[in-house]
Amino acid sequence: MSHSNSSTSLRHTLWLVLAVFCLTACDSGSNGTDAPYYYVRPEGDIETIPASGITTTIPIETNMVFSVSCDAPWLKVVKTNLVIIEITAEPNPSREERKAIVTLSGEDKKSYIELTQEGVRLSFQQGGSMDVAARGSKHSVNVACNIGYVVESNASWLIVERTDAAETFNLYVSPADSQSARTGTITISGNSCTDELTVTQAGYGPDPLGLCPGDNHPHAVDMGIGVMFACCNVGADTPADYGDYFAWGETVPKSTYTIQNYKWCNGNTWSYTKYNSWSSEGTVDNLTHLEAADDAAHVNWGGDWRMPEHTDMALLIDNGTWELTSIGGQNGYLVTADNSNRLFLPAAGYRDGARLSAVGSRGIYLNASLSGNGASWASILYLKLIEASHTIDGCSREVGMSVRPARGTAIPYLRPAASELEIGASAYTRGFSVVTNVDFTVSTDATWLTVTKTTASSVNISATANTSTSARTAIVTFSGNGVTAILTVVQAGVGS
Numbered sequence: 001m002s003h004s005n006s007s008t009s010l011r012h013t014l015w016l017v018l019a020v021f022c023l024t025a026c027d028s029g030s031n032g033t034d035a036p037y038y039y040v041r042p043e044g045d046i047e048t049i050p051a052s053g054i055t056t057t058i059p060i061e062t063n064m065v066f067s068v069s070c071d072a073p074w075l076k077v078v079k080t081n082l083v084i085i086e087i088t089a090e091p092n093p094s095r096e097e098r099k100a101i102v103t104l105s106g107e108d109k110k111s112y113i114e115l116t117q118e119g120v121r122l123s124f125q126q127g128g129s130m131d132v133a134a135r136g137s138k139h140s141v142n143v144a145c146n147i148g149y150v151v152e153s154n155a156s157w158l159i160v161e162r163t164d165a166a167e168t169f170n171l172y173v174s175p176a177d178s179q180s181a182r183t184g185t186i187t188i189s190g191n192s193c194t195d196e197l198t199v200t201q202a203g204y205g206p207d208p209l210g211l212c213p214g215d216n217h218p219h220a221v222d223m224g225i226g227v228m229f230a231c232c233n234v235g236a237d238t239p240a241d242y243g244d245y246f247a248w249g250e251t252v253p254k255s256t257y258t259i260q261n262y263k264w265c266n267g268n269t270w271s272y273t274k275y276n277s278w279s280s281e282g283t284v285d286n287l288t289h290l291e292a293a294d295d296a297a298h299v300n301w302g303g304d305w306r307m308p309e310h311t312d313m314a315l316l317i318d319n320g321t322w323e324l325t326s327i328g329g330q331n332g333y334l335v336t337a338d339n340s341n342r343l344f345l346p347a348a349g350y351r352d353g354a355r356l357s358a359v360g361s362r363g364i365y366l367n368a369s370l371s372g373n374g375a376s377w378a379s380i381l382y383l384k385l386i387e388a389s390h391t392i393d394g395c396s397r398e399v400g401m402s403v404r405p406a407r408g409t410a411i412p413y414l415r416p417a418a419s420e421l422e423i424g425a426s427a428y429t430r431g432f433s434v435v436t437n438v439d440f441t442v443s444t445d446a447t448w449l450t451v452t453k454t455t456a457s458s459v460n461i462s463a464t465a466n467t468s469t470s471a472r473t474a475i476v477t478f479s480g481n482g483v484t485a486i487l488t489v490v491q492a493g494v495g496s
Contacts, residue, residue: 040066040104041111049075049117051191052147053091057084058113066106075100075115087115091147093192095119120193121146124186129198134176134237138300141171141197147190155184158199159302172302176203202237211239211342218301220407223337225315227308227410231343234300234403240327242348242359245400248366248378249275249290251299254400256354262398269376275397276375289369296366297405307368308406310392311413311437313381316343318415322390331360331385343404347385351400361385364401367392372433372457392435412438412481420488421461425496428463432487440480449474449489461489469493 040062060066060083068085070077076088085102092098102113125142132139143149145167151160157174171186186197211221211231218236220228235244235253244253250263260267264274265282272282275290290307292298297307320335325344332346349359363383371377371394380401382393395401414436421432434440434457442459444451450462466472476487 039063040106040109042104042113046113046115049087049089049115050146051092051118051120053089055086055088057086059084060104062104062106064106064109066104066109069103069105070100071103072098072100074098074117075102077102089115089117091191092117092120095121095193118146120191122149122188122190122193123195124188124197126197128196129200132173132199132201134202137173137235139171139173141169141186143167143169143188145188145190147193149188149190151186151188153184153186155182155199157182157201158184158186160186171199173199173201174302176201178203211344218405221341221343222339223316223320223335223341223343224339225312225319225337225411226408227312227315227406228408229308229312229316229343230297230301230305230405230407232404233346233348234297234405239344240330240332240346242330242346243402245348245351246296246366246403247400248370248397249294251294251296257351257398257400258353259396259398265398272375275370278375281375288372295368296403301405304407305405306407307366307403308381309410309437310367310369310371310379311435312406312410313365313367314392314415314435315410315413317381317390317392324385324388332363333383333385333390345381345383345404346402347383348402350395350402364395364399365404366401370397371395410437412483414438414440414478414480414483414485416476416478416485416487419486420490422490423463423492425466425492425494427465428461428491430461431458432461433458434478434485436478436480438480438483440478442476442478444474444476444489446472446474446489448472448491449476451476463489463491466491466493469495471496 040060043059043061046058057080062083068077068079074090078086080086097119098117100115102115104111122145125144151162151169153160159172161170161172163169180203182201184199186199188195218230218232221231222228232239232241233243236242246253247257247262259265259269265272270281274285275287276282276284277286277288295307297305316335320337323334325332325334327344330346332344335343335345345363345365347360347363349357349362350364365381367379367381369379371379373394376396377394378397380393380395383390417433417435431454436457442451442453448464452460454460470493472491474489476489478485
């Protein structure tokens, strides 16, 4: 539990000395001498006591010995030395302010200090109710408070998370599990005061193609490749909805998507602050794969949901039948697996700046890693409906793109960037990428060709010059975790 006030100061000046001293400048005694002028009074301002309670001191101006008392059981007052009193106020259990009178007494003088303790402020700023969509979502909930408080949920599908700010906490809402609406309650409590927020979630909508059992959105679809895909995008209520758009490495949708407001750079493409392996492009951390805190699928949906690996998408491309279709007038690809399960990937377009572009003709789905073409490019599944194309590609990471969550572990996958490589007769050396999720080895059957593994997803290919007029061929074999792939290298002859 945390307090929203400081224990070293009191807020809002509200002190009041009620008694009027008898300010007799002189009083002739029987012996004809002047009687001394005695006084006792608080020094400086007395401020309002916070509802959470406090212990503090009040300096006293006096020229006599005095005693101190209080008329309120919730306020303890003690004299700590000749000119200091200490007050200890208990937490106020009520929303109403309360008052106490402290009496200073000495000789024939009395002074009264009226102290006011503020009442508890503890309430939800948005009122007592909140409506949320059927999809999984994250919300920042604001609390008006002047005390520390505890926040609790009575529903397993409503998860609360405290933040560093006392006035705010995060609320994670799991996707709806039926077509019927459901209700849960969030309770905040402190100092014997409570407030409640009723959260109502809509049920999921209809599914005209019958893609989801029981119209349950979202759920995991087994496409027969180990990894399972969600039936709809993050931010969508049904498979046909476009959902929200995210820059790579960001977890919250925005109204504009520019390099200037991208989270992981300082305003340009040579100042990346995270996920960079090139010294010319910013701070080098050699991270190429999203951490969980920067994964839009995981942060928004929780559990074991995550952004797909590029190999997950490659497996989906290689092991499904892709058909251009439309649901409710929204274009996209219907992907049918060998086990007859299906996914619909709408062509949701993309957001560049404040503009939504290419809706109905393009779909850009983020993967969890960079593409390998510098720090500025994220790996994507790129749907081009006019060209009837669906490939693994790259896109500027600050652009707003779609997210189709995945979960589970994919089957072993190993695919060279091409199945055949044609090179000229002269000596040749160049890097070559491999799309894979396994640790692989590489070998060749030709003495004139050398292939060396350089990273987890690339090799270096070197060929000596061909001095013959005839072309020659070599077979490069990639193997790992029971999977084998072949690359055929053809080198032209001299004069070809």
